[in-house]
Every structure is written in C-alpha cells, then in structure tokens.
Amino acid sequence: xxIEVQITPQPIPDFVPREPFLGLAGARVEFSxxxxxxxxxxxxxxxxxxxxxxxxxxxxxHILVRLSERxxxxxxxxxxxxxxxxxxxxxxxxxxxxxxxxxAFQTLMGFMDLLKADVPIWKxxxxxxxxxxSPSPKPTPSxxxxxxxxxxxxxxxxxxxxxxxxxxxxxLANALGFILRAPLQATEDYPPCNRSTRDxxxxxxxxxxxxxxxxxxxxxxxWRPRELKPGETVRVATGTALPCEHLQVLMQETVQEVQExxxxxxxxxxxxxxxxxxxxxxxxxxxCGDVLAPSGAQIHxxxxxxxxxxxxxxxxxxxxxKILHFTTGDEVAQPGEAPRPGQVRDCxxxxxxxxIKKIPSELWHYHLPEDxxxxxxxxxxxxxxxxxxxxxxISGGASVGAxxxxxxxxxxxxxxxxxxxxxxxxxxxxxxxxxxxxxxxxLPGNPLSHLACWHALVDVALSGLAGLAPVEFQEGILGMDVxxxxxxxxxxxxxxxxxxxxxxHLTPLGWNCSGDVSCLATTNALLRIPAGxxxxxxxxxxxxxxxxx
Amino acid sequence: xxxxFFAQIKDAAGMDRMDLTVAGxxxxxxxxxxxxEALPLLQPYRQSTxxxxxxxxxxxxTRFCNQDEVALIPPVSGG
Numbered sequence: 084x085x086i087e088v089q090i091t092p093q094p095i096p097d098f099v100p101r102e103p104f105l106g107l108a109g110a111r112v113e114f115s116x117x118x119x120x121x122x123x124x125x126x127x128x129x130x131x132x133x134x135x136x137x138x139x140x141x142x143x144x145h146i147l148v149r150l151s152e153r154x155x156x157x158x159x160x161x162x163x164x165x166x167x168x169x170x171x172x173x174x175x176x177x178x179x180x181x182x183x184x185x186x187a188f189q190t191l192m193g194f195m196d197l198l199k200a201d202v203p204i205w206k207x208x209x210x211x212x213x214x215x216x217s218p219s220p221k222p223t224p225s226x227x228x229x230x231x232x233x234x235x236x237x238x239x240x241x242x243x244x245x246x247x248x249x250x251x252x253x254x255l256a257n258a259l260g261f262i263l264r265a266p267l268q269a270t271e272d273y274p275p276c277n278r279s280t281r282d283x284x285x286x287x288x289x290x291x292x293x294x295x296x297x298x299x300x301x302x303x304x305x306w307r308p309r310e311l312k313p314g315e316t317v318r319v320a321t322g323t324a325l326p327c328e329h330l331q332v333l334m335q336e337t338v339q340e341v342q343e344x345x346x347x348x349x350x351x352x353x354x355x356x357x358x359x360x361x362x363x364x365x366x367x368x369x370x371c372g373d374v375l376a377p378s379g380a381q382i383h384x385x386x387x388x389x390x391x392x393x394x395x396x397x398x399x400x401x402x403x404x405k406i407l408h409f410t411t412g413d414e415v416a417q418p419g420e421a422p423r424p425g426q427v428r429d430c431x432x433x434x435x436x437x438x439i440k441k442i443p444s445e446l447w448h449y450h451l452p453e454d455x456x457x458x459x460x461x462x463x464x465x466x467x468x469x470x471x472x473x474x475x476x477i478s479g480g481a482s483v484g485a486x487x488x489x490x491x492x493x494x495x496x497x498x499x500x501x502x503x504x505x506x507x508x509x510x511x512x513x514x515x516x517x518x519x520x521x522x523x524x525x526l527p528g529n530p531l532s533h534l535a536c537w538h539a540l541v542d543v544a545l546s547g548l549a550g551l552a553p554v555e556f557q558e559g560i561l562g563m564d565v566x567x568x569x570x571x572x573x574x575x576x577x578x579x580x581x582x583x584x585x586x587x588h589l590t591p592l593g594w595n596c597s598g599d600v601s602c603l604a605t606t607n608a609l610l611r612i613p614a615g616x617x618x619x620x621x622x623x624x625x626x627x628x629x630x631x632x
Numbered sequence: 633x634x635x636x637f638f639a640q641i642k643d644a645a646g647m648d649r650m651d652l653t654v655a656g657x658x659x660x661x662x663x664x665x666x667x668x669e670a671l672p673l674l675q676p677y678r679q680s681t682x683x684x685x686x687x688x689x690x691x692x693x694t695r696f697c698n699q700d701e702v703a704l705i706p707p708v709s710g711g
Contacts, residue, residue: 116711163710198710207639
C-alpha cells in the first residue's frame with residue numbers, strides 16, 4: 084500500500100492527484116473534514132490545530148497499515164492542516180484508492196475513528212465570531228505581526244485566497260458584461276448545411292454540359308433537397324441551402340439564360356467557368372463541439388452573438404459581486420458639500436464606483452465617523468449588507484495613525500489579516516484579510532494609493548471572485564526619463580499609454596505625492612519601477628499594468 | 633531526556649519542552665513520578681495523558697533513558 088502523509092500549515096488544495104493505479108483501482112473515496120461554524124455551542128470563525136508532527140505522521144501510517152490487513156487498499160493520501168483553519172475550510176483530507184469500494188469505505192471509517200483516538204493532533208484554540216448588532220467585546224489590538232510583502236507576493240497571496248462566486252443562469256438580454264462559467268460550446272455545425280455564397284446556378288461539380296435545364300428555383304429561405312442529374316441546374320440565391328452534395332455554384336454573371344423552344348423550358352449556358360465552388364460547407368465556420376469562447380470569458384457583443392447563434396439563451400455566468408465600501412476620516416467632505424478648512428472632498432468613492440463597472444456588481448457605500456466606537460456602531464446598522472457582501476473595502480485608515488482603524492475594524496468583523504504592509508509606493512499600508520465566504524481590504528486613503536492598490540491588488544480579487552483572469556503586467560517603451568526617487572520600494576508610477584509605430588509607448592505623468600489627483604484624468608497605465616532601480620531612460624523597455632481609467 | 637509538551641499541557645507549563653535527567657531506566661509510572669516532581673502542575677494531567685517515547689506510545693513496561701524524546705500526549709482532537 085502506498086501511503087502519503089502531510090502535516091501542513093498550508094490550505095489543503097481541492098484537487099486530487101491523478102490515479103496512481105490507472106486501471107487497477109475500482110474505487111477512489113475522498114473525505115474532507117471541514118471546520119464548522121459551531122464549536123462547543125459558540126459561533127466561531129476559525130480553529131487552531133497543533134500537531135506533534137513527526138509522531139502524527141508515523142501514527143497515521145501505522146493505522147493505515149493496520150487497517151489494510153483487513154480491508155485491502157492500494158494507496159492512501161492524508162493531509163492534515165495545522166495552525167489557524169477558517170470555518171468552511173478542510174482541516175483534514177483523506178483519499179483512498181482500492182480495487183473495490185467496500186475496502187475504501189471501511190478503511191475510511193476505521194481510519195477516522197482511530198485518528199481521533201490516537202493521532203497526536205489537537206484543536207487548541209477557536210476564534211469567536213463577532214456578534215453584529217449587539218454589544219461586542221472591545222476589539223483586541225492585533226498582536227500578530229505580518230511580513231512586508233512585495234507586489235508579486237501580495238498578488239499571488241490574494242489569488243490563492245479567492246474562489247469564484249456561485250454561478251447563475253442569465254438571459255441573453257442581461258448577459259452583456261457577465262463572465263462565462265462554462266465554455267460556449269457549439270451544439271451543432273455552422274452553417275448547418277452547404278450554402279451558396281453567390282446568386283447563381285448550382286450544378287454537379289464535374290458536370291461540363293453545354294446547356295443546363297433549370298429544374299427548380301430556390302430563395303435564401305427555401306429548403307428543398309433533391310438530387311441533380313448531369314445537365315440539370317437549380318437557381319439559388321446567396322445563402323440558399325444547396326439541395327444536395329457535390330455541387331458548385333456558377334455565378335449568375337457567368338451564364339446566359341436561354342429558352343428552349345420545343346418544350347418552353349428555361350435553360351442556361353455557361354459563358355465562362357472557373358474552378359470556384361462559390362459555396363460555404365456545412366460546419367465550415369464551426370463544428371458541433373467546438374469551443375467558441377472559454378469559461379472565464381467576459382461576454383461582449385461578439386460572444387453575445389455567438390450565444391444567440393448557437394441557441395444558448397441561458398448562459399451560466401458568475402452572479403453579481405456584492406461590494407460593501409466604507410470611506411473613513413473626518414478630513415474628507417462629501418462631493419456635494421463645501422469642505423471645511425482643512426478638508427478635501429471625497430473622490431475615492433467615485434473612483435471605486437467607476438472601477439467596479441468592469442464586472443457586474445452591486446455596491447453599497449457608507450461613510451464612517453472617525454471614532455472607532457461610532458464607526459463600529461455605524462457598521463452594525465449595516466449588518467445585513469455585511470452578511471450579503473463578497474468584498475468589504477475600507478478606504479482610508481489603513482496606516483498606523485491614532486485614528487486609523489481599518490485593520491481593527493476588519494478584525495472586529497471577523498477577518499483574519501493575511502498581510503498589512505507592502506514594499507510598494509504608493510500603497511505601502513495596504514491590508515488584506517479573509518474570512519469564510521468574504522474578503523476584505525483596507526486601502527490607504529490617498530487617491531493615487533487607491534489607484535495603485537486597486538489595479539494592482541483589489542482588481543486581482545475582484546476578477547478572481549468573478550472567475551476572470553487578472554490583468555497582467557505587459558512591456559512597453561518609455562517615452563521620457565523617469566526617476567522614481569525611492570530605490571527601496573517598488574514604485575507604480577502613473578503613465579499614459581498609446582500605440583505608436585506598432586509599439587506601446589508610455590509617457591510618465593507628473594505627481595508629487597499620493598494625494599495628487601490631476602493625473603487621474605489621463606492615467607491609463609501604471610509603470611512598474613522595481614525596488615533597487617530608480618531611473619529609467621527614454622527608449623528603455625519597461626513593465627506596466629494597463630488600467631481602465 | 634527531551635520532554636515535549638503539547639496543547640493544554642503546553643499552555644499550563646508555559647513552555648513546549650524541558651530537559652529531564654533520570655537515573656537508570658525508569659518505567660512509565662516511575663517516569664511520571666519524576667515528571668510530577670520536576671513540574672508539579674503536571675499532576676492533574678497524569679490520569680488523562682499518555683506518554684510517547686521517540687514517536688511511539690509507551691506501555692506500562694516501556695523503559696526510558698536519558699537519550700529518549702518523551703512527549704506528553706493529552707487526549708487528542710484532530711480531524
């Protein structure tokens with residue numbers, strides 16, 4: 084029996100490896116033990132597991148070997164996760180391969196009983212869920228330290244935590260912009276029959292008669308199959324379904340219409356003949372089973388037309404993403420208000436309103452008071468929105484100032500903070516948290532930080548939730564020198580990108596600090612200036628992230 | 633010998649390991665006496681806790697020596 088055991092702090096992947104005994108195993112039984120929401124009558128968000136790993140692994144092997152003496156299995160793979168495991172995620176996964184299902188099921192049942200008795204793994208702590216709408220314990224300040232991540236690490240981390248939302252069936256009228264979650268696959272050949280591409284006369288392919296008798300006349304909508312004999316022809320229009328196989332269409336312009344005197348039949352005589360068939364074959368555009376658009380494609384007009392063409396009028400797509408957005412801080416006034424001295428108007432919520440239009444979504448926006456307790460109360464009144472949301476965004480308050488409470492609020496809401504600092508400019512104090520069925524971001528409040536963090540990071544999550552591939556960095560040619568001025572951190576520099584002489588040409592835009600806003604009017608790319616490099620010169624190849632302004 | 637603590641015993645002891653030197657080759661009951669003498673807070677856990685020697689559960693007759701890794705295994709709760 085082949086046994087593979089892992090005791091790991093990493094999330095357990097969903098996939099099951101390829102059959103190790105292709106053809107020999109008749110049964111594969113998989114079991115995942117999930118962390119439940121209720122632990123000792125308390126609602127929780129995560130459980131912590133601890134293991135005496137070397138002994139646990141050895142005990143698991145002993146148990147499997149012992150069981151295989153009674154129920155013969157071919158192979159077993161056991162993964163047990165340690166550390167914090169969020170609710171809904173597997174703490175253990177067992178996969179068994181056997182010749183027959185009885186052995187696999189019996190082994191699984193016996194194994195789980197013995198694991199719970201003898202394998203040195205413990206649930207040590209649970210993390211209680213916050214009770215929204217009722218007095219809550221004071222949030223405990225996070226004592227856990229998180230490493231400062233690079234942009235690439237942060238993007239990978241986010242991607243690893245995102246699962247696409249559920250799929251729904253939609254109608255053609257509503258499908259535009261949604262993300263396909265099943266490939267658009269042709270259910271029949273197109274065109275469904277051989278069709279003429281010219282107005283003219285269909286004759287047998289090798290029929291070189293001098294005169295052809297016109298035996299029928301078909302319009303584009305007619306369907307009248309028939310066999311043709313040598314010397315016979317059928318009048319056809321562009322788009323007409325041809326009456327049989329092995330035909331060619333003589334263009335109307337290349338024949339002379341004549342009337343045979345003795346029987347008043349209409350005939351034609353070819354004036355010239357070339358080798359052109361002038362027809363489109365059945366399946367010449369696509370065949371039954373062809374994938375016309377992959378899963379993950381965003382439905383645009385062209386895909387919509389193909390859905391219509393194939394008759395797939397109820398495409399399966401990702402449902403709308405529900406986004407709860409909080410802006411924070413007394414330093415911003417609402418756009419319609421006159422700012423008090425020292426205030427500026429909030430433009431982050433307008434930015435986010437525009438950016439989320441990329442995919443079908445629903446957005447709820449609220450401004451929170453600067454005081455944490457009052458902010459918490461304001462969130463409580465939105466508890467039902469919170470419970471519906473897929474993505475929680477907090478604009479501002481991501482840093483370490485006295486009134487910066489984004490992390491505290493995310494933790495109070497039950498998020499497990501995955502990272503809270505990046506080696507990035509602008510956008511260093513960026514917070515990312517996760518919990519069952521939901522992810523949360525705390526974005527640094529300045530508009531250019533929003534621009535960088537949204538496109539380089541939040542967009543990765545939003546795309547992932549929708550089942551869309553994230554926008555990746557590309558390369559272009561720099562139009563003028565750029566001096567990042569900070570060699571320590573990676574910099575995302577606002578730029579204008581346009582095609583020029585067959586290449587993408589990037590013009591860096593001026594900005595002094597992340598509070599600047601004027602360059603938002605023209606920015607459609609973010610130049611990537613890696614940590615350790617400050618200067619790029621005109622003509623250099625440079626990485627950039629294309630963005631939709 | 634290298635004594636390892638896990639879960640609630642680790643929390644109670646405030647450490648995850650300690651060194652213990654014993655004379656001769658004590659059996660399980662004798663080793664427990666040494667352990668409780670060295671760390672009296674272990675006493676309440678004695679009834680429910682098993683000992684493991686070098687990654688295998690110890691029986692009543694198991695003998696321990698100073699080179700062994702000994703783990704205190706409170707009731708497990710994996711899966």
